[in-house]
Amino acid sequence: MQIPIFTVDAFTNRPFSGNPAAVCLLENDLDEDLHQKIATEMNLSETAFIRKLRPGDDFTKSSCFGLRWFTPANEVPLCGHATLAAAAVLFHVQKNTNSVLTFVTLSGELKARQVEDHIVLDLPLYLTYPQVLQEVEELIKAAVGDMIVQDVRYSPDTKKLLVRLSDSYERSVLEELQVSAQRFLLAEKTGKVKGLILTLKGNPGGKHKGHDFYSRYFAPWYGILEDPVTGSAHAVLSSYWSEQLGKKEMLAFQCSRRGGELKISLRNDGRVDIAGQIAIVLKGNLTF
Numbered sequence: 306m307q308i309p310i311f312t313v314d315a316f317t318n319r320p321f322s323g324n325p326a327a328v329c330l331l332e333n334d335l336d337e338d339l340h341q342k343i344a345t346e347m348n349l350s351e352t353a354f355i356r357k358l359r360p361g362d363d364f365t366k367s368s369c370f371g372l373r374w375f376t377p378a379n380e381v382p383l384c385g386h387a388t389l390a391a392a393a394v395l396f397h398v399q400k401n402t403n404s405v406l407t408f409v410t411l412s413g414e415l416k417a418r419q420v421e422d423h424i425v426l427d428l429p430l431y432l433t434y435p436q437v438l439q440e441v442e443e444l445i446k447a448a449v450g451d452m453i454v455q456d457v458r459y460s461p462d463t464k465k466l467l468v469r470l471s472d473s474y475e476r477s478v479l480e481e482l483q484v485s486a487q488r489f490l491l492a493e494k495t496g497k498v499k500g501l502i503l504t505l506k507g508n509p510g511g512k513h514k515g516h517d518f519y520s521r522y523f524a525p526w527y528g529i530l531e532d533p534v535t536g537s538a539h540a541v542l543s544s545y546w547s548e549q550l551g552k553k554e555m556l557a558f559q560c561s562r563r564g565g566e567l568k569i570s571l572r573n574d575g576r577v578d579i580a581g582q583i584a585i586v587l588k589g590n591l592t593f
Contacts (some may be wrong), residue, residue, distance in 0.1 A: 308335075311398065312349070312587035313390035316534040316565030318422070320584045323565040324534035326387035327352040328394045329591070330364060343591060344375035350529050351376060351387035355395070358409065364399040372408035372415070378528035383412040383463075385426060385536010385579060392417035392424050393583040423568065423580040430577040431541045433458035433467055440495060441466060447492040448484060448501060448523070460541045464499035467545055472506050476519050479505045480560045486523040486530040493526075500524045502538050506549075507558075516566075517555040518546045534565030536579055543569050543577045 309330045317323025327347040331354055344352035355364075356371040364370075372391055374384035388408060395401040396419055405418045416427040436459040438445075445454060445468055453471035460467065470479065482503070489501060501523045507516040520542055522535040532538075539557060547553060553571040558564065568580040 306591075306593055308332075308343075308591040310347075310587075310589055310591050311390075311394050311585060313393050314584040314586055315386035315389040315393070316536075316559070316567055316581035317563075317584060318582040320586045322563045323581075323584070324386040324532065324563065325349050325586070326384075326390035328387070328390050329354045330394065330399075331356040340373065340375050340380070345377045348377050350532050351381070351384045353384070353387040353391045355391050355408075364395060365401055366403075368401075368403040368405065369407040369409065370395075372410050374410075376527050376529060380411075381527060383410070383429075383537045383540070385428060385539065386534055386581075388415055388417060388426055389424050389536065389581050389583060392426070393585060396424065397583075397585060398588070420580065423582055425578050425580040426536060427572070428536065428540045428577050428579055429462075430544050430571065430575055431460045431462045431465075433460045433541060433545050435459075436466065441493075441498065443492040443494070444489060444498060444501065447488045448503060449482065452478075452482075458545060459497075463537065463541055464497060465502055465538060465541050466498045466500070467502045467504060467541060469545075470503065470505045474505055475508065476505065476516075476558075476560060479503060479519055479521060482521070484521075484523065484531065486525040489523060489525050499526045500538065502542060504542060504545075506546075515556055516558045517550060517552065518542065519558050519560050521560050531561055533561040533563040534559045534567070534581075536567070536581075539567050539569060539579055540577055543571060543579070547571050
């Protein structure tokens with residue numbers, strides 16, 4: 306059996322930065338266990354599987370496809386960067402002729418469209434709520450030690466904890482922070498946190514002009530110690546920072562070692578458009 310496979314760096318226009326995802330194009334149904342085996346073999350934070358919804362569908366002409374995402378350890382309900390990667394394969398490799406693609410996923414229907422040199426994802430927007438510090442104190446200490454924390458929020462829909470560092474810190478402090486995400490598993494005893502977002506307000510007058518906020522994202526609960534650039538975390542960050550900054554249009558930067566930039570636009574229908582660029586770095590076939 307042969308399956309076309311691609312590696313796409315998402316939320317960047319340069320190869321070997323941004324967030325890599327593998328994308329498989331399924332001409333036919335795949336045995337259920339093979340999805341996980343392939344994702345484990347690829348060993349990237351996500352492997353996306355695009356499938357035809359009807360027998361007559363065509364990767365070049367159809368506008369609606371099924372989409373699933375697997376980490377090396379398990380299936381996940383939402384992955385932004387692998388959706389961007391999947392849309393890139395359809396638009397740029399398959400030369401899909403539609404202006405908007407719809408993906409049927411575990412998080413409902415997600416849409417992707419091309420706008421100039423970006424691909425725009427239409428994602429759910431997740432609200433955050435104040436979090437009692439005592440419940441998560443140990444986890445926060447494991448993450449940031451004695452650093453000053455300005456705000457702590459929780460997103461029940463995504464099980465993500467948002468920890469905002471003091472505005473007195475520069476971006477370099479977040480970038481240089483040494484984190485042992487493995488320790489989070491011991492520190493998080495409630496079972497309610499499945500992802501930890503560290504975030505910092507941007508400094509419009511600083512040397513990195515133009516970014517409204519910065520973040521880093523950790524998900525050892527899903528086998529990902531640190532994710533380079535995370536669309537789903539920004540579906541949470543967008544609602545928080547929009548409220549804090551009083552803005553609907555924002556530019557965000559995720560400060561991982563690879564780094565990546567996301568253009569954010571809150572919509573009037575309670576969802577969020579997150580746009581990024583891509584670089585396709587590998588084209589091949591899985592053979593088994």
